[in-house]
Amino acid sequence: xxxxxxxxxxxxxxxxxxxxxxxxxxxxxxxxxxxxxxxxxxxxxxxxxxxxxxxxxxxxxxxxxxxxxxxxxxxxxxxxxxxxxxxxxxxxxxxxxxxxxxxxxxxxxxxxxxxxxxxxxxxxxxxxxxxxxxxxxxxxxxxxxxxxxxxxxxxxxxxxxxxxxxxxxxxxxxxxxxxxxxxxxxxxxxxxxxxxxxxxxxxxxxxxxxxxxxxxxxxxxxxxxxxxxxxxxxxxxxxxxxxxxxxxxxxxxxxxxxxxxxxxxxxxxxxxxxxxxxxxxxxxxxxxxxxxxxxxxxxxxxxxxxxxx
Amino acid sequence: xxxxxxxxxxxxxxxxxxxxxxxxxxxxxxxxxxxxxxxxxxxxxxxxxxxxxxxxxxxxxxxxxxxxxxxxxxxxxxxxxxxxxxxxxxxxxxxxxxxxxxxxxxxxxxxxxxxxxxxxxxxxxxxxxxxxxxxxxxxxxxxxxxxxxxxxxxxxxxxxxxxxxxxxxxxxxxxxxxxxxxxxxxxxxxxxxxxxxxxxxxxxxxxxxxxxxxxxxxxxxxxxxxxxxxxxxxxxxxxxxxxxxxxxxxx
Numbered sequence: 001x002x003x004x005x006x007x008x009x010x011x012x013x014x015x016x017x018x019x020x021x022x023x024x025x026x027x028x029x030x031x032x033x034x035x036x037x038x039x040x041x042x043x044x045x046x047x048x049x050x051x052x053x054x055x056x057x058x059x060x061x062x063x064x065x066x067x068x069x070x071x072x073x074x075x076x077x078x079x080x081x082x083x084x085x086x087x088x089x090x091x092x093x094x095x096x097x098x099x100x101x102x103x104x105x106x107x108x109x110x111x112x113x114x115x116x117x118x119x120x121x122x123x124x125x126x127x128x129x130x131x132x133x134x135x136x137x138x139x140x141x142x143x144x145x146x147x148x149x150x151x152x153x154x155x156x157x158x159x160x161x162x163x164x165x166x167x168x169x170x171x172x173x174x175x176x177x178x179x180x181x182x183x184x185x186x187x188x189x190x191x192x193x194x195x196x197x198x199x200x201x202x203x204x205x206x207x208x209x210x211x212x213x214x215x216x217x218x219x220x221x222x223x224x225x226x227x228x229x230x231x232x233x234x235x236x237x238x239x240x241x242x243x244x245x246x247x248x249x250x251x252x253x254x255x256x257x258x259x260x261x262x263x264x265x266x267x268x269x270x271x272x273x274x275x276x277x278x279x280x281x282x283x284x285x286x287x288x289x290x291x292x293x294x295x296x297x298x299x300x301x302x303x304x305x306x307x308x309x
Numbered sequence: 310x311x312x313x314x315x316x317x318x319x320x321x322x323x324x325x326x327x328x329x330x331x332x333x334x335x336x337x338x339x340x341x342x343x344x345x346x347x348x349x350x351x352x353x354x355x356x357x358x359x360x361x362x363x364x365x366x367x368x369x370x371x372x373x374x375x376x377x378x379x380x381x382x383x384x385x386x387x388x389x390x391x392x393x394x395x396x397x398x399x400x401x402x403x404x405x406x407x408x409x410x411x412x413x414x415x416x417x418x419x420x421x422x423x424x425x426x427x428x429x430x431x432x433x434x435x436x437x438x439x440x441x442x443x444x445x446x447x448x449x450x451x452x453x454x455x456x457x458x459x460x461x462x463x464x465x466x467x468x469x470x471x472x473x474x475x476x477x478x479x480x481x482x483x484x485x486x487x488x489x490x491x492x493x494x495x496x497x498x499x500x501x502x503x504x505x506x507x508x509x510x511x512x513x514x515x516x517x518x519x520x521x522x523x524x525x526x527x528x529x530x531x532x533x534x535x536x537x538x539x540x541x542x543x544x545x546x547x548x549x550x551x552x553x554x555x556x557x558x559x560x
Binding site for chain 2: 089148
């Protein structure tokens, strides 16, 4: 897959503090890339450099083939941005905000009007299109800003904490829209604090800590990669001995927990195969079998703490 | 159309100007301030007049109107938008800093011209005769561009606190009015005052307005127009260059 975002040695220094420290990564076409990190890690600064809002002090960012420093207008024409804080013009109506965006992206008026109607319908604001944005709730503003970012049908969308502080209804609507957009081919760069959101939505996540990238991988791989040993929970339809399980290929230890066994394995794949063979050979049917991977929260905490310590 | 091309950016600047007019200029308090501020200053001098003819003071009123209105709102737009984070929205759109600044300049130029036309009408109603209409028109257009560039120049310090900029703006604007031949004819100014007047674009505009209404002038008309054009070009280039440098600091 081609990289729609190619960041190379991106660096930003504010005074004596290095906010972003030579980070490099690619975001592939068609994926949802989650950009995670604790407060002050450099997420927003990175996003601002990628979107051409602030210049990097070192390094380069190629966005859809354009260098964001030397060809900012051409790059910006191809992507949409939903920044961290609501930034629609509150003295304008939703319709006027969208028409302004249409003009700033160089859309012909008829197309801007058609897109505005479609987008306002999509985010559930069509009936309130002539109301000034200052009367909107936070959720409504955020939905409008998403619509503003989509006016020109961008192939790449940057979102910085798009669901932060929103009610469940607005959050679900935005996440559902993002999934639909991605299905239609839009690449999404999502900055978020919400691990559950990243886990459910993202194909890959990058974790930044102290301005440095500490991990990039698929959420499931990240979760499993942080532990050298793996836990498997298994139950059989009749009694089996701990020694028999502990002696299986790939299994380190077996501990009883209620009617289940918690298996500690060095190699999860080998351990599962051994358990299935054991079950067949001993006539003990497997009732349940679960792999107990750490959550993305745990992976995140582990990865970010490792760098801190 | 190439979004990075000249015409593409000019369309975007026009969109920003329309947005500014809608949000910042067509507001009761702004319009009232635009008309009343120079009018009250004019009345104050009219009442305490030292035998200055009405035609002289009306020319000054026109000069003040354009100067105050074209620089009234523009210095605060960047700080307001920086505070509201809408500047970040603009910065992430395919529009250059120069186009954003130019858009703000167009809005303040149009606002300045609109209010100044009212003061010209006041002058005509009070019985003044317009001797050189074309010169007045050219002077208003040129000076409106020049003063709007000054307004944007005042917005260069990268603060997002509008009151800081408005204070700086007042500190520069009011002294400029008193050294530009609006209330004191250039002929009556001391040498040091005259030397300062040379550096004020308002001096040349007021001289042109006076020529348009009374057929008298201090500098040759061509010199006035050339000076205004040079100031306009210089302030426009400098303000765009400086805003390009300070814009990231506002984010």
